[in-house]
Amino acid sequence: MANVGVIPSAYESRLSPVFGETHLGHPRQGKLGENDAVGWEVFSEELNHASVVDGVRLAKAKISRFPHKNMKHLAEAIGESKMPSKFIVSDGVFSMDGDIAPIPAMADLAREHNAMLMIDDAHGVGMLGANGRGSLEHHGVASTDVDLQMGTFTKAFGGVGGYVSGDQEVIDFLRISARTYIFSAPLPPAIAAGVTEAIDIAEREPWRREKALENAFYFRREVESRGYETLGSEAHIVPTLIGDELKAAEVTCLLRLRGIVAPHARYPAVALGQARIRFVMTCQHEREQIDFLLGCLAEMRETLNL
Numbered sequence: 001m002a003n004v005g006v007i008p009s010a011y012e013s014r015l016s017p018v019f020g021e022t023h024l025g026h027p028r029q030g031k032l033g034e035n036d037a038v039g040w041e042v043f044s045e046e047l048n049h050a051s052v053v054d055g056v057r058l059a060k061a062k063i064s065r066f067p068h069k070n071m072k073h074l075a076e077a078i079g080e081s082k083m084p085s086k087f088i089v090s091d092g093v094f095s096m097d098g099d100i101a102p103i104p105a106m107a108d109l110a111r112e113h114n115a116m117l118m119i120d121d122a123h124g125v126g127m128l129g130a131n132g133r134g135s136l137e138h139h140g141v142a143s144t145d146v147d148l149q150m151g152t153f154t155k156a157f158g159g160v161g162g163y164v165s166g167d168q169e170v171i172d173f174l175r176i177s178a179r180t181y182i183f184s185a186p187l188p189p190a191i192a193a194g195v196t197e198a199i200d201i202a203e204r205e206p207w208r209r210e211k212a213l214e215n216a217f218y219f220r221r222e223v224e225s226r227g228y229e230t231l232g233s234e235a236h237i238v239p240t241l242i243g244d245e246l247k248a249a250e251v252t253c254l255l256r257l258r259g260i261v262a263p264h265a266r267y268p269a270v271a272l273g274q275a276r277i278r279f280v281m282t283c284q285h286e287r288e289q290i291d292f293l294l295g296c297l298a299e300m301r302e303t304l305n306l
């Protein structure tokens with residue numbers, strides 16, 4: 001809902017007569033009128049989460065998808081764009097592949113072309129960076145180099161609900177323009193309290209993310225050495241490619257019988273023929289459990305001919 005509300009309004013935040021000309025340092029480009037439907041172009045990374053895709057669809061903009069992490073393609077597309085306003089949007093950590101977006105390159109392009117940049121850091125916040133601040137901290141990118149950082153409390157923080165952060169003026173504008181925010185009930189207080197505590201824990205106890213990432217590093221190395229492809233994973237999400245949808249479902253079922261909950265991701269969440277088991281390592285997994293899982297996977301590779 002955060003993505004669906006924020007993305008269509010983001011462009012208007014630049015135009016809003018409410019806050020004058022200066023926010024984000026970009027000049028105001030006039031009032032939003034009918035012709036502004038063709039006034040901006042959204043450059044959306046091809047592996048963005050479905051909620052980003054839906055937000056982009058609702059934006060009255062020209063939509064250009066760029067291939068996964070292909071900055072050369074993005075630079076060319078944005079350079080050729082005739083649109084007066086440009087908006088780049090990407091996941092920080094890709095939910096189905098576990099790899100991390102090249103945010104520094106996107107921030108450079110945004111600066112060069114006076115584009116807005118939005119990062120959906122659902123999987124980065126609480127997990128990446130020395131202080132758990134997410135993909136930007138992981139890359140050493142200042143938060144001021146990204147216009148909007150969106151995230152969800154459903155991952156590292158174990159709660160529910162979405163948020164977006166950015167310059168005060170943009171956020172103030174979103175409060176009065178993002179439809180899913182205005183026309184839907186807010187987080188219940190109990191959830192807000194739980195999430196606030198979870199954020200404090202993430203700040204206080206960095207060992208949790210360190211151990212989760214160590215576990216992921218170990219599992220990734222070991223599962224690859226057993227012949228599985230992990231699709232460029234770099235973070236705590238470690239997919240193992242199975243390919244065939246039915247076989248992936250079978251692996252999930254067989255793992256379940258051994259006491260391991262490991263859902264598979266298949267079409268339409270990923271491309272057809274690219275079904276995978278989507279493992280997520282946490283700080284609560286112990287080495288023996290991971291070794292047991294590796295043993296199961298090695299065996300299944302033989303028996304199911306994976």
Ligand SMILES: Cc1ncc(COP(=O)(O)O)c(C=O)c1O
Pocket residue numbers: 001049051091093095120122123152153154160161162
């Ligand atoms: C990148 C990304 N953005 C947004 C979401 C939506 O999160 P939620 O489940 O909190 O609605 C997800 C969920 O999987 C995600 O992976």
